[in-house]
Amino acid sequence: MTDTKDDSRIDLFRYTGAISRIFRKLWPIVLIPALLLGCLSWVRAKRDFRPYYESKALLKVSFGYNPDNILSNPGTYDNTAAQQLAAAFPNLLNTDVMRDLMLVRLGKSYINGSVSARSFPDSNLLLLTVRSNSPSDAYDVLCAVIDCYPQVAAYMTENPNILISEAPAVPTEPVNTFSGRGAVTGGVLKGALIGFLPILLYALFRKTVTSPDELRAVVNLPILATFPKLSVKKRRSSGNSLLPAMKRAGFAESTREFRIRLLKKLTEGQKIIMITGTLPGEGKTTVSINLARTLGEHGKKVVLLDCDLHKQDVAVMLDAKKPTPGLADYLQNDGLRPSDCLAEVKGMPFSYISGSTSRARLWESDKEALERFFGELAARFDYVIVDTPPCGVVSDSTLLCRFADSILYVVKEDYAGRSQILDGVNSLSDRGAALTGCIINGIVGTGRRYGYGYGYKYGYGKYGYRSKYGNGRQKDDPDGNGEAAE
Secondary structure: OHHHHHHHHHHHHHHHHHHHHHHHHHOHHHHHHHHHHHHHHHHHHHHHOOOOEEEEEEEEEEOOOOOOOOOOOHHHHHHHHHHHHHHHHHHHHOOHHHHHHHHHHHOOOOOOOEEEEEEOOOOOEEEEEEEEOOHHHHHHHHHHHHHHHHHHHOOOOOOOEEEEEEOOOOOOOOOOOOOOHHHHHHHHHHHHHHHHHHHHHHHHHOOEOOOHHHHHHHHOOOEEEEEEOOOOOOOHHHOOOHHHHHHOHHHHHHHHHHHHHHHHHOOOOOOEEEEEEOOOOOOHHHHHHHHHHHHHHOOOOEEEEEOOOOOOOHHHHOOOOOOOOOHHHHHHOOOOOHHHHOEEOOOOOOEEEOOOOOOOOHHHOOHHHHHHHHHHHHHHOOEEEEEOOOOOOOOHHHHHHHHOOEEEEEEEOOOOEHHHHHHHHHHHHOOOOOEEEEEEEEEOOOOOOOOOOEEEEOOOHHHOOOOEEEEOOOOOOOOOOOOOOO
8 A cells, every 4th residue: 555655646746747847848838828818808808897877866854743642753753764765665666656657757668777775874864876887877867766756655654755965966987997807817817727738638648758767667778877957058258168068067977977887888899889869859969979078088089970961960069160071971982081080179088070961871871881980980999979860760870770889879858759769779679789778868857957058950851850050049949958959
């Protein structure tokens, strides 16, 4: 029983966390219907609002009394009778006699207004009030009541005498004012609830990975690292902001643990390490650069190879100023050597190969040339970090895995579907790939957020990812963490 309760708490916690993450991404679907229904409720309330006008008259009521009764008191008698008439006034008003008299007096077929009467304790005063949506009708109806009331009251008491203490007047301002606050509040709450319902359902039936345990259940691979979400924007005056961001506490600690775990997994002679994932935007290039940097700072000779021919992002992310030839240039130029493609960036303890974007396909390239390329790099460097395109989009990763000694699979939190991740891993396993472990990237709520503000998009044809480079936040990166760079 205890285990069941604990599991329920954990599931509820994860469900709440999923709702929070989805809301941060999809908050407009809550805001938009809330604003629309709020505005609609205000319009409806304004349309249905009717101003009401009141006309009042204060009357003194007196009645005849029996002069033979020496105990009778005219004042007491009048006060009591006035209160009785006020109490009986609604019944009097609803009588056919009163209604007929008033209609004749008004010269209309209906009475446009409601009439009420109120008496005051220990007095013979009677306050008549008529409320109507027309100021003139309120006044006319009240005058008709004053004229007709004594005739009907005569049926109840003897010698009724009504004197006007305060004469009625035509009202100039309504007694009620429009206030749409309540209507707007109700509309906003209803709209927010309508917009929030899809988020609740999506969080309940989501098929993404949000924790190491969920990822292990999908792929059954060790988790070598979890990196926090990056969100520090690149400023023009700061130059290369990627290295300072990676050196900050939360990211640096994750990097140190990543390097230690990876080196324990690698055996002697395993030099070529391939970084791949399922979809664009999971941070494979970020992980690749970070791995090359930490190995270089650890005294290793490292080269980072950008094998995503469709979008060469490594040089862009490293803020390289001088263009250099890349893998596509090597494959298309027989006279080019791997050493001719090597480049370095100040502040980074590793070399890199990243050229211009090409429409070439690796599966159409010379496999022997690729093998010589990797062989020369492996002979020259301690480690070759290979940044590949996502295996869930193009097949280049399944071709490159034949040259890799170790493959690391990057999964961004709450991004790719579980079935997509499983298909990507299976596509590599079917080629006999040496899958070493997984890396969970973009964890939200783990310490401070670090990162950069590049904007990259993809161009993989039918998959609908467009290619664009520029500073600032990208449209396909709603988290603003710049991790769409692949």
